[in-house]
Amino acid sequence: MAVEGGDRDYVQSLERGFAVLLAFDEDLTRPTLAELAAKTGFSRPAVRRLLLTLQRLGYVANDGSRWTLTPRVLSIAQHYTATxxxxxxxxxxxxxxxxxxxxxxxxxxxxxxxxxxxxxxxxxxxxxxxxxxxxxxxxxxxxxxxxxxxxxxxxxxxxxxxxxxxxxxxxxxxxxxxxxxxxxxxxxxxxxxxxxxxxxxxxxxxxxxxxxxxxxxxxxxxxxxxxxxxxxxxxxxxxxxxxxxxxxxxxxxxxxxxxxxxxxxxxxx
The missing domain is CATH 3.30.450.40 (GAF domain)
Known part of the structure; x- marks a missing residue:
């Protein structure tokens, strides 16, 4: 798939945010920060910052030491379907x-x-x-x-x-x-x-x-x-x-x- 723009236009933090979201799967439904770091290959501090940002946006929730996706992630698919x-x-x-x-x-x-x-x-x-x-x-x-x-x-x-x-x-x-x-x-x-x-x-x-x-x-x-x-x-x-x-x-x-x-x-x- 062709992508417009070059490396200067590439937002790595956005890529990493999606990588964290995609790390949640049937094997990791309620992962810990350490498990997400191992799955993505990112450092724990980096994953923590990404999770806190996604939490503020409403896409993940924290339950003690474990994290879960929220229903808000479904809105992305809904927007796709609607278009x-x-x-x-x-x-x-x-x-x-x-x-x-x-x-x-x-x-x-x-x-x-x-x-x-x-x-x-x-x-x-x-x-x-x-x-x-x-x-x-x-x-x-x-x-x-x-x-x-x-x-x-x-x-x-x-x-x-x-x-x-x-x-x-x-x-x-x-x-x-x-x-x-x-x-x-x-x-x-x-x-x-x-x-x-x-x-x-x-x-x-x-x-x-x-x-x-x-x-x-x-x-x-x-x-x-x-x-x-x-x-x-x-x-x-x-x-x-x-x-x-x-x-x-x-x-x-x-x-x-x-x-x-x-x-x-x-x-x-």
Whole structure:
């Protein structure tokens, strides 16, 4: 992602403040100052100053020796959602998709090397992680991540393949850059992605692109299930047509006209 300005415009204290906020996770829900210092790599005095500033702003609270996030942090996500027409327009379509498939429906966007859930209608929990809006998953090992990468552009794809850490999540995970590039080419050619057991064993998912008024792929629409409920070939046969129909409806709401700007599926980089 291109960033305007140079080093002179970079505010390191802001970066460190976000690093402290992001250090709170499912393993550190009520960390001590020492634990946050160890997690961020900052000195204890620096973390203390950052925490006191965040406390004054209302984003963290102190309970003796331990710190917690406050509900105010949710306002950041709310502001993001309020400015994203895609999410608002997609929600009723996600609900109808979930009703038709009997499976959770999700919308994701690409952020660096990860796909981030920006909207979701859950039906059942099939992953070991608790998936909610804001959950991040590796783009290389997920159907929605591969959709987002397939249409991200040649420079983004090359940079991803050079920089992303692609470790094996399961024995089926594709970690070879050349093979992943081939998989992305296939996704772009066929117009959808199927990933079987690469993020978690027994998890199979399908995803398709969502386009804006200019035809640019701005999100990936996905449906996930267990391999025991629906084999990959059945997912292609039964679920992908529903995904394509739903994605077309969302894209149309965003102003995309396929008769004017037909999807490009060949000529991969």
């Amino acid at each position: 994203r027409a895609t999410i608002e327009l997609a929600q009723p379509h996600l609900l109808r998709q979930a009703e038709r498939t009997g499976e959770s429906a999700s919308l994701a966007e690409l952020d660096g090397h990860e796909a981030v859930y920006v909207a979701r209608v859950p039906v059942r929990r099939i992953m070991s992680i608790n998936v909610a809006v804001g959950t991040r998953v590796p783009a290389y090992a997920t159907s929605m991540g591969r959709v987002l990468l397939a249409w991200a552009g040649p420079e983004t794809i090359t940079r991803f393949l050079e920089e992303a850490e692609m470790r094996a999540r399961t024995p089926a995970t594709v970690t070879d850059p050349a093979e992943l590039r081939q998989r992305l080419a296939q996704v772009r050619e066929q117009g959808f992605s199927i990933v079987d057991g690469e993020l978690e064993e027994g998890l199979v998912s399908a995803a398709v692109p969502v386009r804006d008024a200019g035809g640019r792929v701005v999100a990936a629409l996905a449906s996930s299930t267990s391999a025991g409920r629906l084999a990959p070939e059945k997912l292609v046969e039964q679920t992908v047509p529903i995904l394509l129909e739903t994605a077309a409806a969302i894209s149309a709401d965003l102003g995309y006209d396929a008769t004017v700007l037909p999807p490009i599926r060949d000529g991969f980089y």
